[in-house]
Every structure is written in C-alpha cells, then in structure tokens.
Amino acid sequence: MxxxxxxxxxxxxxxxxxxxATVLDDKVVACLRNGQGQEPGERARHILGEILENQAIARTTSIPxxxxxxxxxxxxxxxxxxxxxxxxxxxxxxxxxxxxxxxxxxxxxxxxxxxxxxxxxxxxxxxxxxxxxxxxxxxxxxxxGAGSENMSRLAMLTPADGIEGIVRFVLETVKLAGGKACPPIILGIGIGGNFEKCALIAKEALFREVDDRAENPIDRALEERLFEEVNKLGIGPMGLSGVTTCLAVKVNSAACHIASLPVAVNIQCHAARHKETVL
Ligand code: SF4
Known part of the structure; x- marks a missing residue:
C-alpha cells in the first residue's frame, strides 16, 4: 500500500x-485585466489598475x-x-x-x-x-478573509420560490455586501442539499477555476444569468460604481428534500487566493 x-x-x-497568500492565480489576473478593459469610468479603471499592481508587487516580493x-x-x-x-x-x-x-x-x-x-x-x-x-x-x-465571508448569506427558500427566488436572494446579498466584500467578487453559490450541505457546496464552488462552467445545464444557465444581472447592479470595483462587480459566478447543486430549496451565497473578494497539490 x-x-x-x-x-x-x-x-x-x-x-x-x-x-x-502571495501569488494570485493567472486566470483571476486575466479577469481583472479584462474588467479594466471594459470599464467605461476612469475611477473604476484606476481601482482595477491598483488591484493589478498590488498583486504584481505581492508576486515579485513575496508579500501578502x-x-x-x-x-x-x-x-x-x-x-x-x-x-x-x-x-x-x-x-x-x-x-x-x-x-x-x-x-x-x-x-x-x-x-x-x-x-x-x-x-x-x-x-x-x-x-x-x-x-x-x-x-x-x-x-x-x-x-x-473576513470581509467577503462576513457578507455571505444562506436562505432556506421553498420550492415555490423557484429560480426567481434564488436570483432575488443572490442579488439582494450582493447589494447588501456593496463595497464591504472588496469587489470585484466571485460568487460561490450552493443550491439544494440541506442547511449545512448547501453552505459547504457554496464554499467548494469557490475552489473551481475562475473560467470553468458548471457541467449541469441548469446550473450553467443560472451562472450565466446571475453573472449578467450582478454586473448590471453598478456596484463596481471596491463598491465605487462600475460594470465590473463580479468576475465569475459558480453554482454547485445537490439533491434536496421535496419541501426545501436551500441557497447559500459565499462571497469571495478579488483576492481570490487558492492553491492545490496532489501527493
Ligand atoms: S481584499 Fe478580501 S481578504 Fe482583503 S480585506 Fe478585502 S475582503 Fe478581506
């Protein structure tokens, strides 16, 4: 063995x-650059430029x-x-x-x-x-980090709330978070399971590659819709307005009770740090 x-x-x-702590994933950096290129406002472009410069300094000097x-x-x-x-x-x-x-x-x-x-x-x-x-x-x-974690939320919706209920809850959560979650954010969303499973799959969704898409077509369609609607909120980089409120939406789903529709929104700030290894 x-x-x-x-x-x-x-x-x-x-x-x-x-x-x-020190090296931001290249794909997240590419999303931030892309956002900077799309921002019509000078202030939003400037903030994204600062975020990009900050990560470059961290990478080359090994500081967080x-x-x-x-x-x-x-x-x-x-x-x-x-x-x-x-x-x-x-x-x-x-x-x-x-x-x-x-x-x-x-x-x-x-x-x-x-x-x-x-x-x-x-x-x-x-x-x-x-x-x-x-x-x-x-x-x-x-x-x-606590800034984005503190703004994360969970709701035990009912099946009657359906997809519109999920979208409403996610948008409400992002609006409540505003600049406190250090946008542009990545959303890890868990739908289904029960109270604790829903939170767990939302967290795990944040470990997915920033450019991947959900395999399940229902989850994938929800990711696309939420990505569009969240970016229409106008919150922008660091909450100071703009079109780059979120870099990606990741939806993970699980089987659930006939009477339940749990939804968890785990918010990840722009410092979307994660690494992995296989031994
Ligand atoms: S960038 Fe992220 S980790 Fe840093 S203060 Fe903001 S929310 Fe916290």
Whole structure:
C-alpha cells in the first residue's frame, strides 16, 4: 500500500499557505485585466489598475496580496488505498502553523468567538475531508478573509420560490455586501442539499477555476444569468460604481428534500487566493 511521510505533507501544506497568500492565480489576473478593459469610468479603471499592481508587487516580493490572510480552509481528498501512519488533521494544522509563522502572515484566528483570544498561529484550520478511490492525497487550500465571508448569506427558500427566488436572494446579498466584500467578487453559490450541505457546496464552488462552467445545464444557465444581472447592479470595483462587480459566478447543486430549496451565497473578494497539490 502506498504511503507518504508526515514531513512531506507538512512542508507541502506550508508551501501552499505561503503561495496562496502571495501569488494570485493567472486566470483571476486575466479577469481583472479584462474588467479594466471594459470599464467605461476612469475611477473604476484606476481601482482595477491598483488591484493589478498590488498583486504584481505581492508576486515579485513575496508579500501578502492582502493584510487579511484569512482563516485556513482546506479541502482534502484522501485516496482509500493510501496509508497514513500519522494524524492527518494534526499534520495539516502543523503545515498551516508553519506557513503562517514562517511566511509572516497575519494570524487571524481566535480560540473562541466570545473570549477572542488569538491562537497566534492561525490554527485550527477548517478542514473538510472526503474519501475517494485511488492512492493519492489531494489538498486544496484557500485563505478566506473576513470581509467577503462576513457578507455571505444562506436562505432556506421553498420550492415555490423557484429560480426567481434564488436570483432575488443572490442579488439582494450582493447589494447588501456593496463595497464591504472588496469587489470585484466571485460568487460561490450552493443550491439544494440541506442547511449545512448547501453552505459547504457554496464554499467548494469557490475552489473551481475562475473560467470553468458548471457541467449541469441548469446550473450553467443560472451562472450565466446571475453573472449578467450582478454586473448590471453598478456596484463596481471596491463598491465605487462600475460594470465590473463580479468576475465569475459558480453554482454547485445537490439533491434536496421535496419541501426545501436551500441557497447559500459565499462571497469571495478579488483576492481570490487558492492553491492545490496532489501527493
Ligand atoms: S475582503 Fe478580501 S481584499 Fe478585502 S480585506 Fe478581506 S481578504 Fe482583503
């Protein structure tokens, strides 16, 4: 049976943390450039220019794209034929710890929501584990800042609300977020499942490539419609008006109860940082 060492996993996790904080994905950069080219207003073009310059400086100097280096969100797919002789959660957290400490990234995690004592190493990470066929370990990592996370929402709609209810809720959520979510944003939308599943698939949607399209034609049509309607809201870069409010909409769906239509909108700011590796 194949195995991997704890040290290798920890150092890979550390690498992902530092890379994600400092190197924005090329496809996200291309979307920002595209938005800049389409903006009729000088102010919106200028803001997008600043965002582009900021990410270029971060990339070349290895400093964070944003001061909020987020909560560590980790999706792990563990091949059922891979043998690990160590505690996976502990090793992932150790990699996160080293990444935030050695990369001089801001530690933003408190041990309890009410006593607010900082854990000083950005652990614990939020880890989602699934078992898959094969003997590989896939790790996807995203540092999720609070600005956009705080503006995310979930609604338990009913089937009678239908697609129009979903669109209304998404547009309302984006309007409420305004500039607070640091637009241009990417929307991760979960439809279906139940209360917690809906939020989880919305989060996972943010890990999709910025230029991909949903496989399911219903989800794909919803992505296209929402992308158009959100960009007609006029919120624009950093909420100061413009046509580039969102760079992409990602819809993930799941089976649900006959009486339910859960919808979760997980907002990702323009610092759309995520990295992955397969061991
Ligand atoms: S929402 Fe994003 S860009 Fe804005 S402060 Fe938070 S991490 Fe930074």
């Amino acid at each position: 194949r195995t991997i060492s704890k040290d290798r996993l920890i150092s890979e996790m550390e690498r992902l943390v530092v890379e994600a 794209i944003c001061q909020d280096t987020g909560v560590a969100v980790v999706f792990v797919e563990l091949g059922r034929d891979l043998h690990l002789d160590f505690d996976l959660t502990e090793a992932l957290n150790e990699g996160v710890r080293r990444g935030y400490q050695n990369g001089y990234l801001r530690k933003s995690v408190v041990r309890h929501p009410l006593d607010r004592v900082n854990t000083k190493d950005n652990t614990p990470a939020v880890i989602h584990l699934s078992l898959v066929p094969g003997d590989r370990l896939r790790i996807r990592f995203a540092p999720k």
